[in-house]
Amino acid sequence: MKALIVDDESHARSLLSNTINEHLKGIEIIAEAENVKEAVKIINKNNIDLVFLDIEMPNENGFALFEYFDKPNFVTIFCTAYSEYALQAFEVSAVDYLLKPVTISKLQEAIEKAIKIKGQNQILQSVSTLRDNLSVKQLQKIALPLSDGLLFIKIDDILYFEADGSYTHVITTKEKYLVCKKIKEFHELLTNDSRFFRVHRSYLINIQQIKKYSKKDGATLVFENNKVIPVAREKKNEFDGYIGDISV
Template sequence: MTALIIDDEKHCRDVLSLLLKRYCPIVQIAATCANGAEGQVAIETLRPDLVFLDIEMPGMNGFDMLEACRYTDFQVIFTTAFNEYAIKAIRHNALDYILKPVDKDELIHAVAKAQQKQNTQSPSGIEQLLGFLQNQNVGGRISLPTLEGLQIIDSEDIYYCESDGGYTRFAMKNGQIILISKTLKEVEEVLDTKGFCRVHHSYLINLRYVQRYIRGDGGEVVMANNKALPVSRNKKQEFLSLLEKI
């Protein structure tokens, strides 16, 4: 059984590869891919039997990648920390998922199920999944790669994100600050459909926690934790337009 691993986190790809080689020797890893675009090309070229697919990836998430694929005659095991709606959709279409961090026993079980269904599963399962998701709210939980591993958070608990060079700081509702090794642009690509707005080159804010806007050249936005953040002149109009819709 040939397989692809598609995940934007190198650590996750490496761990999954190691677990598969150690506990699931029937799976031959044809390639690993760091994003959805690479994954789509690999699927069309290599035509694997099985794809281990992360959902939350910047640029093109797992669902978008599946929708873009012309070749769909393969099985999918999602490796995810995603919310209940996506999991419901995955179950509804007889696909499988493993919650991160990956547990070896769950992995062994999922691979065994994929092997059993290899010659019987209808290719339309992926198409049915995507159709189901179009009518669901799939915003929610995301996984953050920290120095200690992966931290699962709810996007609704983020006050704002702040750029720190090649890193991003998450200011959380509970007062916690989480530092991850992703740029703010990458974070924005993940959160841009979840009620967030880039108000400055250094700040991405959660619109639900805006307390007030202070006029100025660009102005300032005061968040629910009383933190005042600058608004860029070139971001001002977009921000105010979104604010009026709340």
């Protein structure tokens, strides 16, 4: 894969380039750029497969790169020193990223993933979703991996996630989707999002979508689609305290 490194810091570019050259095969660093305009010129003159892109750069940030291409034919791996919340935004937006300082193992993992997804031209949607998620304090959208690509849905529209072995049913206000991802992975993605609570080993629910909470004959939740979901006995006290805290 022919690669381009875009970063305004020369030291960061050299460090990443040297790491790739020393430890990774099959990746050829064609050029380096210190800003977006320079990167655009290089991409237009070369058949670039992979771009390592810093986000925080003066004048134009990394997101501006995608304003110059209607249909980018290169895979992008963002290099970032963002906070924990921002990393969560990267995850749910289905955007590949490396956390600075870059480690060899994470670099290999990101490149392997990039090779697999090359040709799935959804980077513009992913970047748009990432920008939305980074612009506010709460995540706005999540990318669902489907058999034919990625589906981007509003997080507020999710009623609940329901486990089904290695799959998860994602139930929204409009549709129901079957996703090849365990509910544990969604729980980890949304663990810092106050809208979601794992009330049962099989259910991760959006507390904003609860229509009724009944404590009769065991705790149950009723949602707008009239689905009744049990609250596990061992989760009840924690859940009671949680909804009490956020309703204050």
